Amino acid sequence: MDQIQIGKFIAVCRKAQGLTQAQLAEQLNITDRAVSKWETGRSLPDAALMLPLCGILKIDLNELFCGRRIEMENxxxxxxxxxxxxxxxxxxxxxxxxxxxxxxxxxxxxxxxxxxxxxxxxxxxxxxxxxxxxxxxxxxxxxxxxxxxxxxxxxxAGYYACKECGERFTVSIWKMTFAPHFGTTRYMRCPHCGKRGWQKKVMTKD
Ligand SMILES: [Zn+2]
Structure with a gap:
């Protein structure tokens, strides 16, 4: 947990609700000095205050802990x-x-x-x-x-794609060099399924 980030997030959410530090403190029945300490990252809200705080700020606990809004879609x-x-x-x-x-x-x-x-x-x-x-x-x-x-x-450059199991893999430069080849397609053993075959060069892992 990043205390500074959480503090900044609390401040942003408080302002979004149109509250001053004193007003938020009053609603939670604490001093505005405590709110100030959260917002500057010097302390975290007590566990007992977290849910009421989230309720006032209209965020959830996960968001409070992350110090940012979480929108699953995005x-x-x-x-x-x-x-x-x-x-x-x-x-x-x-x-x-x-x-x-x-x-x-x-x-x-x-x-x-x-x-x-x-x-x-x-x-x-x-x-x-x-x-x-x-x-x-x-x-x-x-x-x-x-x-x-x-x-x-x-x-x-890239990987080899096994014709048998479809796995994409790399081999040591030593093995590659001494494998028979046709262009960049090389006759090698697939490290995953163990079958030998002409393995084609591909540019990405999947
Ligand atoms: Zn294979």
């Missing part, structure tokens, strides 16, 4: 709206990650291939064998960070 609506917004934000983020993975992955692989093809070309049409080896090795070595980074991005 409450549900607000909660759902927040949830939807969070979901959309997550979806956006995951899509962005996946796009980054494709762009980075394809660029990296294309650059690696260009270096290796360049190396093969040099080896074929010139005597610069050392240069050819450097180009080919460089191209091959570049593949490693490209793949690692692409795996990190793919792993960060």
């Amino acid at each position: 409450y549900k609506e607000i909660a759902e709206k927040n949830l939807l917004e969070m979901k959309q934000r997550e979806e956006q983020y995951n899509k962005h990650m996946l796009r980054a993975m494709y762009v980075f992955g394809f660029t990296g692989i294309a650059a690696s291939l260009a270096l290796m093809i360049g190396g093969a070309y040099v080896a074929e049409y010139s005597d610069l064998n050392a240069l050819a080896i450097v180009l080919i090795v460089l191209g091959a070595v570049m593949l490693i960070p490209t793949i690692i980074y692409a795996m990190i991005l793919e792993h960060a």
Whole structure:
């Protein structure tokens, strides 16, 4: 319970009823100093006074304890709206990650291939064998960070949906990397039902 919040709420409700601190105090048969102490959050109303106070302020006990009006309809609506917004934000983020993975992955692989093809070309049409080896090795070595980074991005983006039980799950980046794949669909064991299958990438948890 937030005493300050409750105090502010009492003050708001009292004013809404058109009462002064003294008038409220009089109705409850207490001093206006006690009302002032509630409203500044220095004390809470005695348990015995809570129901009469709620009656005068036209609120219920739950609202008094929360220090705000509770309207169930609105409450549900607000909660759902927040949830939807969070979901959309997550979806956006995951899509962005996946796009980054494709762009980075394809660029990296294309650059690696260009270096290796360049190396093969040099080896074929010139005597610069050392240069050819450097180009080919460089191209091959570049593949490693490209793949690692692409795996990190793919792993960060979304979840896998099990075809058998419908559960959406994540796996370790290690398991993901070594699972056979077709695009981002990977052949893995579902951690929930234990069945193996081609698990499709999805952007949200449900
Ligand atoms: Zn499953």
